[in-house]
Amino acid sequence: MIELAGLTKRYGEKVAVDRLTFTVRPGVVTGFLGPNGAGKSTTMRMMLGLDRPTAGEVRIDGRPYDRLKDPLTSIGALLEAKAWHGGRSAFHHLLCLAQSNGIPRGRVHEVLETVGLAAVARKKTKTFSLGMGRRLGIAAALLGDPRVLLFDEPVNGLDPEGIHWIRTLMKSLAAQGRTVFVSSHLMNEMAVTADHLIVIGRGRLLADTSMAEFIRRNARSYVRIRTPERERLLDVLHEAGVTVVETLGGDVEVADGKAERIGELAAQHRIVLHELSPRQASLEEAFMRLTAQTVEYHAQDETPAPRWGADRRKGN
Numbered sequence: 387m388i389e390l391a392g393l394t395k396r397y398g399e400k401v402a403v404d405r406l407t408f409t410v411r412p413g414v415v416t417g418f419l420g421p422n423g424a425g426k427s428t429t430m431r432m433m434l435g436l437d438r439p440t441a442g443e444v445r446i447d448g449r450p451y452d453r454l455k456d457p458l459t460s461i462g463a464l465l466e467a468k469a470w471h472g473g474r475s476a477f478h479h480l481l482c483l484a485q486s487n488g489i490p491r492g493r494v495h496e497v498l499e500t501v502g503l504a505a506v507a508r509k510k511t512k513t514f515s516l517g518m519g520r521r522l523g524i525a526a527a528l529l530g531d532p533r534v535l536l537f538d539e540p541v542n543g544l545d546p547e548g549i550h551w552i553r554t555l556m557k558s559l560a561a562q563g564r565t566v567f568v569s570s571h572l573m574n575e576m577a578v579t580a581d582h583l584i585v586i587g588r589g590r591l592l593a594d595t596s597m598a599e600f601i602r603r604n605a606r607s608y609v610r611i612r613t614p615e616r617e618r619l620l621d622v623l624h625e626a627g628v629t630v631v632e633t634l635g636g637d638v639e640v641a642d643g644k645a646e647r648i649g650e651l652a653a654q655h656r657i658v659l660h661e662l663s664p665r666q667a668s669l670e671e672a673f674m675r676l677t678a679q680t681v682e683y684h685a686q687d688e689t690p691a692p693r694w695g696a697d698r699r700k701g702n
């Protein structure tokens with residue numbers, strides 16, 4: 387378990403992390419989201435004792451990092467920066483780490499097997515691909531068999547096979563009852579990996595909720611309709627007091643509408659439908675909605691706002 391209480395980090399005038407209080411629980415994968423500069427890396431660094439909080443504290447399974455007896459056996463981390471000596475073999479890199487942390491040699495073989503690097507264990511790490519390097523970083527995080535694991539952008543730049551492997555590994559670590567905390571900017575990947583979400587913006591907590599609840603609360607649900615008799619359908623819906631949005635592609639969307647009602651209206655008026663599907667917007671849309679106000683540097687928005695609630699009058 388990771389517990390934050392009023393965690394704050396200032397760099398001069400800049401408040402990078404602002405009174406964060408939340409708990410990351412064992413047994414599930416918890417995603418950590420926030421726009422660029424929101425304070426995710428700074429928060430993770432403080433969890434690992436690499437940065438000192440200006441105020442507040444972090445506890446790893448009940449203790450501050452500097453009071454953990456053998457830190458690698460309590461918390462393991464994959465941070466973005468590559469932190470090994472390219473001239474060493476994977477085996478030696480892990481062996482040095484094990485020896486300096488009182489971890490038995492046999493554990494090195496185990497983690498090399500776990501991450502699929504056993505066959506290349508004697509190769510120099512400077513010959514490793516990005517994916518192999520990431521596996522080595524994960525092997526180091528797992529070395530002390532810790533109960534708590536942090537992954538900062540673990541799938542960045544990886545191919546689909548590598549992404550799938552990391553997703554499966556994180557889920558299995560959580561299923562073993564460990565605490566797994568992962569940051570990523572890849573929303574589709576986060577949506578299929580994390581069960582719970584912590585979202586921050588400008589250093590502050592914006593959400594601490596299950597993935598399903600986060601999407602339900604922050605994303606719109608709607609009904610998508612495709613029909614060859616678009617104008618007739620729009621008139622019928624208007625007559626029935628149903629508010630519609632015409633999408634750029636020519637489909638029709640009804641916000642918060644019931645598919646059953648729309649289907650019945652279409653049937654009553656003998657209008658052919660090619661599609662009638664209840665939809666839920668994505669994690670990405672939910673995230674963009676929630677964090678829109680907290681993004682530090684906005685690009686000029688060139689896409690027109692969707693025409694929600696367009697009032698369509700007969701004959702328009």
Ligand SMILES: Nc1ncnc2c1ncn2[C@@H]1O[C@H](COP(=O)(O)OP(=O)(O)OP(=O)(O)O)[C@@H](O)[C@H]1O
Pocket residue numbers: 397400401402420421422423424425426427428429
């Ligand atoms: N050593 C530092 N000195 C001064 N400011 C810093 C330092 N480290 C981070 N910051 C600032 O603190 C804020 C939070 O940075 P941080 O790297 O934690 O954000 P992040 O959420 O990890 O961003 P990204 O998604 O871009 O990696 C940013 O405004 C950053 O410029």
